[in-house]
Structure formats: C-alpha cells, structure tokens
Amino acid sequence: MSGERVPTANMAMVARVAGVSRATVSNVLNHPDRVHPDTVAAVNAAIHQLKFVRNGLARTLAAGHANNIGIIVSGFDHSYSSEIIVSAQDKAIEAGMHVVITCSNHDIALQDDHLRYLHGEGVAAVILVPMPNSDASISRAIGRGTRLILIDYDGEPLNCSSVRIDNIATGRLAATYLLESGKSRLHFVGPDGDRVVIRDRCRGVTEAVGFAGMSVSTVQGLSREAATAQGREIASLARDGLIDGVIAATDIIGMGVIFGLKEIGLKVPEDVAVVGCDYNAFAWRGDVTLTSVDLLSETVGATAMQLALDQVKGRVQAPCNIVLQPRLVIRGS
Amino acid sequence: MSGERVPTANMAMVARVAGVSRATVSNVLNHPDRVHPDTVAAVNAAIHQLKFVRNGLARTLAAGHANNIGIIVSGFDHSYSSEIIVSAQDKAIEAGMHVVITCSNHDIALQDDHLRYLHGEGVAAVILVPMPNSDASISRAIGRGTRLILIDYDGEPLNCSSVRIDNIATGRLAATYLLESGKSRLHFVGPDGDRVVIRDRCRGVTEAVGFAGMSVSTVQGLSREAATAQGREIASLARDGLIDGVIAATDIIGMGVIFGLKEIGLKVPEDVAVVGCDYNAFAWRGDVTLTSVDLLSETVGATAMQLALDQVKGRVQAPCNIVLQPRLVIRGS
DNA sequence: CTGAAAGCGCTTACAG
C-alpha cells in the first residue's frame, strides 16, 4: 500500500522558480490584471517549465466555491441522457465550469450514494435526472444544502428548481396527429409498472381520444425483445381490423410494433400508423423511420444548466420550475 | 455574485456536539476500531443529528490520496462506452472507490481539457478511452504524473497500462465464420477515414480470405442514415451475385446492410449473410438479429478498473498491457 | 483511548 503520488509541482515551487510569493502566483492565475505584466510572464514561464497544474481541490477549499457541476443519470441506454449531458456541458463550458457525470445504473441506493458523494466533493450544483420513487433521497439532498436541479421529476412538489417536459401534452400530440391523419381506432402500448411518465402519456392520449376510442396494452420492461414480441400481438389486433393507429410510449416499443406489423404484411403507415413518444436516437431507422415526439433533450439540458448556473452565481434565489412543451416530428411511420 | 454555500456542518461542529476533539471525529470516520465504542456512538449521533457529510476535498487534500477514479469517454452513442462504465464502476464500488465520468464529446481539445481537469482534481487514476490521434495529449498526461489506464488505445507504444481488444482477430473471426458457413464472395464495409480499429478489422478479414476473395466499400461516417444508404448499394452488388457475405465494421452499418438487402427481397442469411464487428446494443434488432463479434466490453471495463486499482493500491508498478480476444456471437443474420 | 499541533495546496483580505 504505497501508491504515493509522484511529487508534483505546486504553487510554492512555481513561486520559487519565478522568484515571487505564492500569493502572486495565485494572483497570476486568478487576477492577472492585478499583476505586473513582467511578473505574469515570469510566473507563466515557471508554470510552463514545471508543468504545473493547479490543485483544484485546494483551490475549491480555499476559495469557498467550486467550478464544477455534477450530473447524475441513471443510465446511458436512452439517447435522452447523452443529449442532455452534451447540451448541459456546452452551456457549462461557456460559463467556465466543468461537468462531472455520475451513473446510478438504475439503482436507487447508488443514486443516493452519488448525491452524497457529489455533495461531499463540494460541486457547485447537481443536476439530477431522478429515478422514479426517489423522493426521500432527493429531499435529503436538499436538506443537506445541495444545490439541486431536477430534470423530469414527477414526484411531490419540492423546494427545488426543475425542468420537465409536459408528458400529457406528449400523449395528446401523438394521438391528435393520428386522428388528424384519419385514424380512429387507436391503441396505446407502454411498459408495465406505474411510472408517472408513462401514465401521463397515456392520459394525454385519453384526453385527445376519449376512453371509448382507444385500447391499451402493456410490454414487460423496456427491452427490444419484449417490444418486438408485443409488436406481434398488436399486429394481430391490427390484422383483425381492431386498430389503425398505435401510440407507443417509447420509441423502442414503437419500432417493435412496426416490425410486428410488417412481419404479417401490413403497411406502415397506410394500414396502421405508429407514433413513438420519446424521440430515441437509438430506436429509429428500420426501413420505416418512426414518427415521434421530440422531448427537446437539448433544451432540457441547456435549461437545467442555466438554472444551475444562475443559482451558483447567485443571480437567482427562489426555485424555478419550468415545463417545456414537446414537439411532434413527422417521419415515415 | 453572492452564491455562498449554506453553512454546512463540519467536523469542528460535530466534535463540539459530541464533546470530543476533531481528531477523534476523524478517527471515528477512518479508524473506528481505535476509538472507544461509547465515543464512536456519541460521535455518530452528532453526525446524524447535524446531517454531517464529510468534505471529500479536504479529506483528499489532507490524506494525500483520493478515493475516486475518473473515466473519460468520447460519447455515449455506442453501447460499448456505457457497458465499460458500468462494469468498471461495479469493480470500483467493491473496492470502496467512487467513479466520476467525463465526456469529451468527440472533441480532442475537450478530452485534453478533461485530462488536465481530472489531474487537477486529484483523482487516484484516470481510465481513458482515447480518441484517435490523441497521442500528444496522452503523453502530456503521463508526463504530468496522472495514473492513466488506456482502453483500446491504438497509437504509439506508451509507458502506461492498457486493455484492448484484438481487432485483427475480430475481423478474422467474422470472416472465418462466413467462410465456414459456405460463403465465398465476401465484402467488407466500414466507415471512411483511417481509424486503426477499422483498418485492423479489415486486415483480419484479409488474413482469413486473401485479397482475391473479397471486395471493400466505404460509408461516409457512422450514422444510421449513411449506413442504410450504403446498404442499398451493397444490396445491388448482392443482387448481381457478386457478394454472398458481408462483414460490417460496425453493427450500425451491419443493420443498414440488412435493411438494404431485404428491401430488394434478398434473404438474410440464406442469400447473403451479414456479420457486424462491434456488438452494439444500439444497433436495432429488426426482424433479423445481427450476428456480431462481442468486444467483451464488460471484461474490458472491469479489467481496466482492476489495473487502475492495482496501481492506486501500490500493488503494481510496471505498466501492464492486456490484449483480449473477442468472441463471435451467432444470431440470425 | 484521546487531543494539540502541524500540514495538505491553495485563496483572500490586508499591509506595505
């Protein structure tokens, strides 16, 4: 157990080489305008020569504020997560902040752990895409004083900023499109369980159609295999003329349905039209491209980061809850 | 600019509440066995009462070693990244370490930035899945003293531990399988550019087949759209009887080819068999599932983390370079 | 078993 770090250059060494005090080195790094140009040059030369990289831990500790923001996601199996991360990071970089990501791997205990960990590491704020039913964990984080921004949070109202998509509107948008395309016997298919997101999408469909006009079925889980299997079931309903439009709660399911329909020779969208609800880049692209509802991942990520930055910079105190309206993207299904 | 942190409990407060010194609180946290059980209980009660979370920055700074390991990936658009992260994190957690992820978004400057940043944050080690042509950036990190583990690095030999898949074997495996399935007119299709990974896979195919027995084509980029378009081109070659087996450098391309073939009524794998080379869970399993070469992402991630931990714990000094042999997974194509 | 003291590498008023 001797994994000592190779002795790295620190500010004291830079100061010595440059012939100045540590305070001056610090000033060159943080407020170069307050330092004589010649001194700046000398210090920078020393920094360069010693390959000095400032210790960010000590910096944060001494300065009392961090220059990084944490993002916790539960997994990368949906393109939504990655898209949020990328757009959030872009915004953070503009503001001179770093982003560290943490993955809870769909494990609520791990999510809790990451929340504690990032708090302990003193990140300036945490953006969380919370797992369902993690209210307790979230409240604890807020209680601890973590600056938290919630994405697509669907639990009890919390004293915390958030950004989310209107999932009822998502379902309504999908259903309305099918109705306007002349379809009338709609079917909603979503994963089992009682996730609010899915329930909302279903509710949106119901609002647009009315209970009488629709049927509903369920897929076990979120896998492609299960989606394809259920697609075959739905195809048989379609063959019997019971269905002419399908709203799939997820794009993966939507593609499964399309494969099921085509397998028995039904034409998409002529015989049966299919709309997905989560614009998943990992789902598109069979020979038929899936029409879906854009959940504006990029806007969501950028907005969440903006809220985080506003809080960090002290520009805003009160929590701010933003609800975004989704957008239908018509493609080939 | 007044985004001050809410005053959080620190060790001094815990010590006061528990009626002990800060050193004792620290001992309760780090070496509970050295402390009287009653004292431990009192301190823990205070910790609980104050919702104290130890400042990890200060801990790392004072202790001289971190309890976290960074992973830098260039994106999450391939399931390989996520799988590596998950398995690496599992191994880290076993060892009581935390994992922070950073995404360079396919930007070599950003990758360099993350490398510097993580070094500055003092992470115990960094696992990097490097972008092509980032040797300079990597050497700099090593020079700085960062403990670096490279995954699938294909540049100049470096004084640094690494894990990689044998990509020549990947191509050979795919081609050999097709030959043994009775196919003889093989075609290799990969993305343009001169990535070593792709060249190696092609070389593996060549080794198995000989130049005379194969043709080669190229896709612009890695998108599904381009893959599908090229799939149509390849399908026309197949229709003319010039091809009866396709090795696709990526699974996304493989699926594009399958869609192209089926569009003109060719049967997969009877008329033309298709094998992918990167076992991408995001390549949609259509009605035909893609036979592919498993790049053992989980082993790669776990092994990389093991190498990192060994170094951190001081169990190993010399760099260790591991080459893993891929494994063919026969599915429906 | 417990605590006083020094120190990790930096920043930030405050003098000069």
Add this chain to the structure above:
DNA sequence: CTGAAAGCGCTTACAG
C-alpha cells in the same frame, strides 16, 4: 504591484 499571514476542512504522527 507584491507578500506575510490566516484560514478552508480535513488527516496524521506524536504525546499523553
């Protein structure tokens, strides 16, 4: 414009 000094929140020998 520059530096001496205190302090960020913790850990670690070292006494006791």
